[in-house]
Amino acid sequence: MKEKKIALVAGGAGFIGSHLCARLLEQGWDVLCLDNMLTARPGNLRALTNHPGFSFVRADITDPLPDEVVEQADRIERIYNLACAASPPHYQSDPEHTMLTNVVGTDRLLRLAEQSGARFLLTSTSEVYGDPEQHPQREDYRGWVNCTGPRACYDEGKRAAEAMAFDFGRLQRAEVRVARIFNTYGPHMDPRDGRVVSNLICQALEGQEITIYGDGSQTRSFCYVSDLVDGLIRLMEAKDVSLTPVNLGNPEEYTITQLLEQVRALVPTTAEVVYHPLPVDDPRRRRPDIGRARALLGWAPRVPLAAGLAETVRWFAEEMQRMQLLELPVQETRLSA
Amino acid sequence: MKEKKIALVAGGAGFIGSHLCARLLEQGWDVLCLDNMLTARPGNLRALTNHPGFSFVRADITDPLPDEVVEQADRIERIYNLACAASPPHYQSDPEHTMLTNVVGTDRLLRLAEQSGARFLLTSTSEVYGDPEQHPQREDYRGWVNCTGPRACYDEGKRAAEAMAFDFGRLQRAEVRVARIFNTYGPHMDPRDGRVVSNLICQALEGQEITIYGDGSQTRSFCYVSDLVDGLIRLMEAKDVSLTPVNLGNPEEYTITQLLEQVRALVPTTAEVVYHPLPVDDPRRRRPDIGRARALLGWAPRVPLAAGLAETVRWFAEEMQRMQLLELPVQETRLSA
Numbered sequence: 001m002k003e004k005k006i007a008l009v010a011g012g013a014g015f016i017g018s019h020l021c022a023r024l025l026e027q028g029w030d031v032l033c034l035d036n037m038l039t040a041r042p043g044n045l046r047a048l049t050n051h052p053g054f055s056f057v058r059a060d061i062t063d064p065l066p067d068e069v070v071e072q073a074d075r076i077e078r079i080y081n082l083a084c085a086a087s088p089p090h091y092q093s094d095p096e097h098t099m100l101t102n103v104v105g106t107d108r109l110l111r112l113a114e115q116s117g118a119r120f121l122l123t124s125t126s127e128v129y130g131d132p133e134q135h136p137q138r139e140d141y142r143g144w145v146n147c148t149g150p151r152a153c154y155d156e157g158k159r160a161a162e163a164m165a166f167d168f169g170r171l172q173r174a175e176v177r178v179a180r181i182f183n184t185y186g187p188h189m190d191p192r193d194g195r196v197v198s199n200l201i202c203q204a205l206e207g208q209e210i211t212i213y214g215d216g217s218q219t220r221s222f223c224y225v226s227d228l229v230d231g232l233i234r235l236m237e238a239k240d241v242s243l244t245p246v247n248l249g250n251p252e253e254y255t256i257t258q259l260l261e262q263v264r265a266l267v268p269t270t271a272e273v274v275y276h277p278l279p280v281d282d283p284r285r286r287r288p289d290i291g292r293a294r295a296l297l298g299w300a301p302r303v304p305l306a307a308g309l310a311e312t313v314r315w316f317a318e319e320m321q322r323m324q325l326l327e328l329p330v331q332e333t334r335l336s337a
Numbered sequence: 338m339k340e341k342k343i344a345l346v347a348g349g350a351g352f353i354g355s356h357l358c359a360r361l362l363e364q365g366w367d368v369l370c371l372d373n374m375l376t377a378r379p380g381n382l383r384a385l386t387n388h389p390g391f392s393f394v395r396a397d398i399t400d401p402l403p404d405e406v407v408e409q410a411d412r413i414e415r416i417y418n419l420a421c422a423a424s425p426p427h428y429q430s431d432p433e434h435t436m437l438t439n440v441v442g443t444d445r446l447l448r449l450a451e452q453s454g455a456r457f458l459l460t461s462t463s464e465v466y467g468d469p470e471q472h473p474q475r476e477d478y479r480g481w482v483n484c485t486g487p488r489a490c491y492d493e494g495k496r497a498a499e500a501m502a503f504d505f506g507r508l509q510r511a512e513v514r515v516a517r518i519f520n521t522y523g524p525h526m527d528p529r530d531g532r533v534v535s536n537l538i539c540q541a542l543e544g545q546e547i548t549i550y551g552d553g554s555q556t557r558s559f560c561y562v563s564d565l566v567d568g569l570i571r572l573m574e575a576k577d578v579s580l581t582p583v584n585l586g587n588p589e590e591y592t593i594t595q596l597l598e599q600v601r602a603l604v605p606t607t608a609e610v611v612y613h614p615l616p617v618d619d620p621r622r623r624r625p626d627i628g629r630a631r632a633l634l635g636w637a638p639r640v641p642l643a644a645g646l647a648e649t650v651r652w653f654a655e656e657m658q659r660m661q662l663l664e665l666p667v668q669e670t671r672l673s674a
Binding site for chain 2: 004092095096099101103104128130142143144145146147148149150153156157159160162164166167168170171244245269322
C-alpha cells in the first residue's frame with residue numbers, strides 16, 4: 001500500500017478538484033490534495049476524508065511547497081494544477097494573489113514535476129480566448145483578451161501559466177498537459193460564487209428574484225462536471241499531447257435565457273427576472289470546438305443539460321438544507337469569510 | 338544634497354536604461370540603478386559611475402529587493418521598471434526567468450511603489466500586440482499573441498505585468514504608468530543581441546555577410562533612443578494617464594530591406610546578403626499609432642532614421658575598437674558569458 005504512486009491535486013477542495021480527487025481515488029491512486037481553502041468549500045471533501053488513500057495539506061501554492069509535499073516527491077507521478085479562484089468576484093477580490101497563484105504557483109508545481117519526474121496538467125480556461133471573434137473557439141485561436149482590464153489578472157494569469165507550462169515541455173523539463181476548460185457545472189459549486197448556473201438555481205430554489213446580466217442573449221456552453229473530470233484524466237494519461245492545449249467543454253450552446261427556462265422547468269418559480277448591465281469585458285459568446293479532444297482523447301461530453309441540471313438542483317436543495325441545519329446561512333458569501 | 342529624491346531604474350545598465358539614468362541625472366534626480374547584469378553591458382555605465390548622484394546595486398528583481406533599496410524607500414519617488422532581457426535569443430535562453438522577471442519582479446517593484454508612495458512606470462512592449470491584424474497598432478487593440486509559443490515567455494510576461502500594474506492602479510495601491518515600447522535603436526545596443534539594427538550595422542562594419550530573416554519585406558518602425566527616453570520621462574511626469582497604456586515609438590515604417598539600404602549608405606559593404614527563414618511567431622508588420630502619446634504627452638519622435646543610424650554606426654565603430662583594444666572579441670555573445 002505504501003508504494004502506491006501519488007496524484008497531487010492542487011485546488012483539490014474546489015468544485016472540480018473535489019470531483020477529480022474522488023475519481024482518482026476510485027481509480028486506485030493515492031491522492032494528495034493541496035488547497036488554501038480560500039474559495040474551496042470544506043464540505044466538498046466530506047466523502048473523501050475517511051478514504052485511506054486520501055490526504056489533505058492546507059497550503060497556498062504562492063508560498064514554498066510544504067515539507068509534507070516535498071518529502072513525498074519521489075512518489076508523486078501526476079500533478080494536476082486546479083488551484084485558482086475561478087469566478088470573477090472571487091478572483092477580482094485580490095487580483096495580485098490571482099496572478100501570483102497562476103504564475104508563481106504554476107512555476108512551483110512545474111518545478112516539483114521536474115524534480116519528481118511527474119506528469120503535469122494545467123487547468124487553463126476558455127478565458128484565454130477573451131471575448132472571442134472566432135466561433136466556436138479552436139485551440140489555435142489566439143484570443144481577444146484585454147490585458148489592462150479587471151478580468152486580466154485571471155485571463156492573463158492563465159495565459160502566462162500556459163506559456164510557462166509549454167516552456168517546461170519544450171525544454172523537456174517536464175511532461176506537460178494543458179486543458180482549456182469551458183463553463184462547467186454540477187454539485188459542489190459554490191452557491192454564491194456569482195456564476196450563472198449557481199445564481200439561477202439558488203435564486204429559483206429560494207424564490208428570490210432572478211438576476212440576468214445583459215439581455216440574456218449572450219451564450220455559454222455548459223459541461224457537466226463528471227464529463228469534465230473524465231476529460232481531464234484522459235488528457236493526463238494520453239500520449240503525445242504535451243505541446244498542445246486541448247479544449248474541454250460541452251459544444252452545445254445555450255443562451256442565458258434558454259438556461260433559465262431549463263432551470264424553471266426543474267424549479268417552478270414565479271419570481272421576477274431583473275436585468276443588470278453586463279460586467280466589463282464579459283464575453284458575448286463562448287463555445288468550444290472539441291475536435292482535438294475527440295481526435296486525441298476519444299472524448300466528448302455525455303451528460304445532457306437537462307440531466308446534469310437535475311442532479312445539480314437536487315444537490316443544491318440538499319446543500320441548502322444542510323446549511324440551514326448547521327445554522328450557516330447560505331447568504332453568507334465565501335468572500336467575506 | 339542628501340534630501341534629493343531618488344528615481345530608481347531597474348534594468349538601468351541596459352540599452353535604454355543607461356540612457357534613461359543619464360537623462361534623469363541631468364534633470365537633477367539621484368538615480369539608483371538596479372541591474373542583474375545578465376544582458377546589460379558594463380560599459381553602458383562608464384559615463385555615469387563617477388556622478389555623485391548615481392548609485393548602482395547589482396540585484397535580480399525576481400529575488401527579494403536588497404536592503405540598500407528597501408532602506409531608501411522613503412526617498413524613492415519614481416520607479417522605472419525596464420528590467421527584462423528584450424531580444425529573443427536572450428529572453429528565450431531562460432524562459433522561466435523571463436516570465437518571473439516580468440511577473441514577480443514587477444510585483445516586487447509595485448509593492449515598493451506602494452510602500453514608498455513612488456510613482457511606477459512599466460516599460461511594456463509592442464510585443465503585447467503579437468503579430469498584429471490591425472495596422473498601425475492602437476492601444477485599444479487587444480493583440481494576436483500565441484500564448485503557447487517560444488515568444489510567449491516575453492509577450493505574455495509583459496501582458497501579465499501590465500495586468501498587475503493596472504490592478505495596482507485601479508486599487509489605488511500605486512500611481513502607475515505603462516509605456517508600450519516599439520523598436521528602439523542607438524548607442525549602447527548589444528552588438529550581439531540578435532536584433533536587426535545591431536545585426537546589420539555590425540555585419541556591415543565587419544564586412545561579414547549580411548543576414549536577413551524572411552524576405553526583407555516585413556516592416557518595423559525604429560525609434561532613436563533619445564526620443565524614447567524623452568517619451569518615458571514625459572509619460573512618468575504626465576498627469577491623468579494612470580490607467581491607460583501609451584505607445585512610444587516612431588510611426589515611420591520601413592521594410593528590413595529599406596533599413597539595409599540606409600545602413601549600406603553609411604557603411605559601404607559589398608558583402609553578400611543571405612536570407613534565413615523567419616523565426617516562429619515573428620511579426621510581419623509593426624507600427625505604432627502614437628495619437629495617444631501626442632495628445633496626452635505632447636510627444637513625437639524628432640530624430641530622423643538617417644541621423645540616428647549615423648550616430649549608432651559611429652558608436653558601434655568606436656565600441657568595436659574599444660573591444661579590440663581590450664582583447665574582448667566582439668564575436669563573444671553575452672549569452673555564453
